[in-house]
Amino acid sequence: MPGLIGFTTPSITTCKPAPIISAMQDSLVHRHYHSRDKLFEDSCICASRVHLDSFRDGPQPCSSAGIFVWLDGEMYNKEEFGGSGLSDARLVLEQHRSGMLVQFLTRVDGIFTAVIYDRMRKTVTIVNDRYGLRYLYISQSPTGCVWASELKAFRCLPSRSLTIDRGAAALFFSKGYLTGNRTWFRDVELLAPGTMLTVRCDTGETSALRYRDLNAIPARNEVNDLPELARELGVRFKRAVERRCREGERVGLGLSGGLDSRAIFAAMPLRCEPIHTFTFGILDSSDQRIARQVAAFRPSQHRTYELSANNWLRNRSDAVWWTDGLFNVLHMHGVEHADTIREGCEVALNGFQSDALLGASYESREGLEIPKYIDRDRRFYAMGTVLASQGIIYRMPFFDNELMELTMSIPLRYRRNSFIYHQMLLLTFPRFYQSIPWQRTGIPISRNGPIDKAFLMAKKCVGRLASKFPVRLRAGGYTDYPSWIRRSPALEFFTELLTRKNALIFDFVDPAFIRRDFDRHLHGFNCDERIGRYGTFELWLRRLYKTGEEPADDRCG
Numbered sequence: 123m124p125g126l127i128g129f130t131t132p133s134i135t136t137c138k139p140a141p142i143i144s145a146m147q148d149s150l151v152h153r154h155y156h157s158r159d160k161l162f163e164d165s166c167i168c169a170s171r172v173h174l175d176s177f178r179d180g181p182q183p184c185s186s187a188g189i190f191v192w193l194d195g196e197m198y199n200k201e202e203f204g205g206s207g208l209s210d211a212r213l214v215l216e217q218h219r220s221g222m223l224v225q226f227l228t229r230v231d232g233i234f235t236a237v238i239y240d241r242m243r244k245t246v247t248i249v250n251d252r253y254g255l256r257y258l259y260i261s262q263s264p265t266g267c268v269w270a271s272e273l274k275a276f277r278c279l280p281s282r283s284l285t286i287d288r289g290a291a292a293l294f295f296s297k298g299y300l301t302g303n304r305t306w307f308r309d310v311e312l313l314a315p316g317t318m319l320t321v322r323c324d325t326g327e328t329s330a331l332r333y334r335d336l337n338a339i340p341a342r343n344e345v346n347d348l349p350e351l352a353r354e355l356g357v358r359f360k361r362a363v364e365r366r367c368r369e370g371e372r373v374g375l376g377l378s379g380g381l382d383s384r385a386i387f388a389a390m391p392l393r394c395e396p397i398h399t400f401t402f403g404i405l406d407s408s409d410q411r412i413a414r415q416v417a418a419f420r421p422s423q424h425r426t427y428e429l430s431a432n433n434w435l436r437n438r439s440d441a442v443w444w445t446d447g448l449f450n451v452l453h454m455h456g457v458e459h460a461d462t463i464r465e466g467c468e469v470a471l472n473g474f475q476s477d478a479l480l481g482a483s484y485e486s487r488e489g490l491e492i493p494k495y496i497d498r499d500r501r502f503y504a505m506g507t508v509l510a511s512q513g514i515i516y517r518m519p520f521f522d523n524e525l526m527e528l529t530m531s532i533p534l535r536y537r538r539n540s541f542i543y544h545q546m547l548l549l550t551f552p553r554f555y556q557s558i559p560w561q562r563t564g565i566p567i568s569r570n571g572p573i574d575k576a577f578l579m580a581k582k583c584v585g586r587l588a589s590k591f592p593v594r595l596r597a598g599g600y601t602d603y604p605s606w607i608r609r610s611p612a613l614e615f616f617t618e619l620l621t622r623k624n625a626l627i628f629d630f631v632d633p634a635f636i637r638r639d640f641d642r643h644l645h646g647f648n649c650d651e652r653i654g655r656y657g658t659f660e661l662w663l664r665r666l667y668k669t670g671e672e673p674a675d676d677r678c679g
Contacts, residue, residue, distance in 0.1 A: 125271020403600025
């Protein structure tokens with residue numbers, strides 16, 4: 123997604139740095155509305171930024187008295203620091219200058235990365251938010267540091283050898299995503315959540331500080347009043363949504379048949395009406411039907427976007443490149459309609475992973491949750507917002523600091539199976555949940571109980587059986603990828619990708635394994651996830667090595 127790029131000048135030793143930073147900047151520009159800031163260069167660093175051409179972006183760096191700041195993302199509680207009239211970048215600059223940067227980072231509510239260059243001290247300080255949801259990749263060496271919001275920018279460095287980590291490739295094929303801070307390249311890693319990395323420009327020396335540990339939130343020993351706890355959750359949730367709906371913005375929302383987007387829709391302030399809502403999926407799927415019911419409760423401009431066998435591949439080859447090959451092509455729902463959605467709103471709220479922590483769905487046998495968040499949420503589910511942020515600003519109310527701190531303080535026994543979450547929804551937004559069904563179960567959560575658990579267990583079992591036996595399942599959700607892969611144009615698309623003799627992926631996976639999975643899928647077994655992973659990696663390799671042989675997907679709708 124658009125973001126930050128730069129390097130300490132001593133880390134580039136083979137040629138002039140200006141053409142390199144220019145090429146890195148160009149590598150982040152994917153859409154006609156992506157804007158470039160001016161290039162910054164001095165004897166210590168080269169840096170710049172690519173951003174959406176939107177209302178909130180002024181030119182960067184923000185500078186004062188030899189301090190320069192580039193910021194990607196945004197903050198929501200600036201008034202707590204007396205910074206309501208300042209830009210986000212200016213607020214970071216003032217906190218750095220006053221020596222209060224660490225204290226500021228521990229309290230600020232936002233999703234962001236920032237680079238601070240202090241010319242007098244000859245240091246570069248790189249920071250991100252406590253959840254690490256704004257990506258920034260780092261490559262360190264004895265001579266300095268390189269940073270970029272997208273992996274592809276590192277191709278522009280003449281003095282760095284990018285060796286693909288074969289273990290990372292094997293991990294992607296087995297799990298569908300990379301874990302921790304790992305990337306495709308051995309010498310490049312993702313900046314860890316809640317991190318402040320300081321680099322000395324003259325010596326290349328680096329030091330890292332983890333200023334915020336998500337495990338540090340203390341749990342309550344007991345809860346005496348569950349209705350009061352549910353009420354407080356509702357209050358904090360509405361406040362989180364309010365903070366992310368600013369005056370003068372066109373704020374929209376993707377509505378589905380789930381619970382999270384419905385809660386955001388119910389909590390959005392009156393000034394957002396009529397609310398621009400959109401739903402994509404199979405025509406008249408349960409998601410579309412439920413979304414229409416929800417949208418009817420408030421003044422809204424609701425639009426549905428069809429996903430079908432004919433159009434679902436549109437833009438996905440390009441989107442693989444935009445997301446650095448880290449996001450399965452089968453999970454890019456909605457990229458087909460991204461430009462149309464952008465016409466309706468410049469900001470969209472997203473119910474990103476409320477059930478993971480608020481619903482305790484990531485509890486391990488040891489009672490640990492954060493490691494699963496770091497891997498699965500941050501490296502898999504968050505890729506959906508990374509992709510969507512190519513076009514509009516996405517905000518995630520469930521990751522509001524106040525709300526998250528209350529969430530993580532609630533004992534697991536009250537969060538399991540989304541118990542307290544459902545209580546909060548029914549208490550805070552009763553008319554949105556009493557009678558409208560949940561897509562996952564087909565019944566309202568007001569009537570959830572053993573039936574819900576039995577349904578979900580049966581659904582998982584059926585999905586596992588479909589991968590072991592040639593059983594073709596009727597689509598019950600908003601996509602039907604297993605069936606669509608067996609039909610034109612996807613059949614020809616994946617056949618060309620995965621069965622040609624000189625496919626690049628064959629250097630990483632035995633071609634017999636790929637052909638076996640593809641053949642099994644065509645004969646009724648459900649291997650769509652693995653086919654999507656193989657296809658994603660092959661598409662990325664072709665663009666990485668500039669073979670110019672990506673299969674055309676513009677014929678798909």
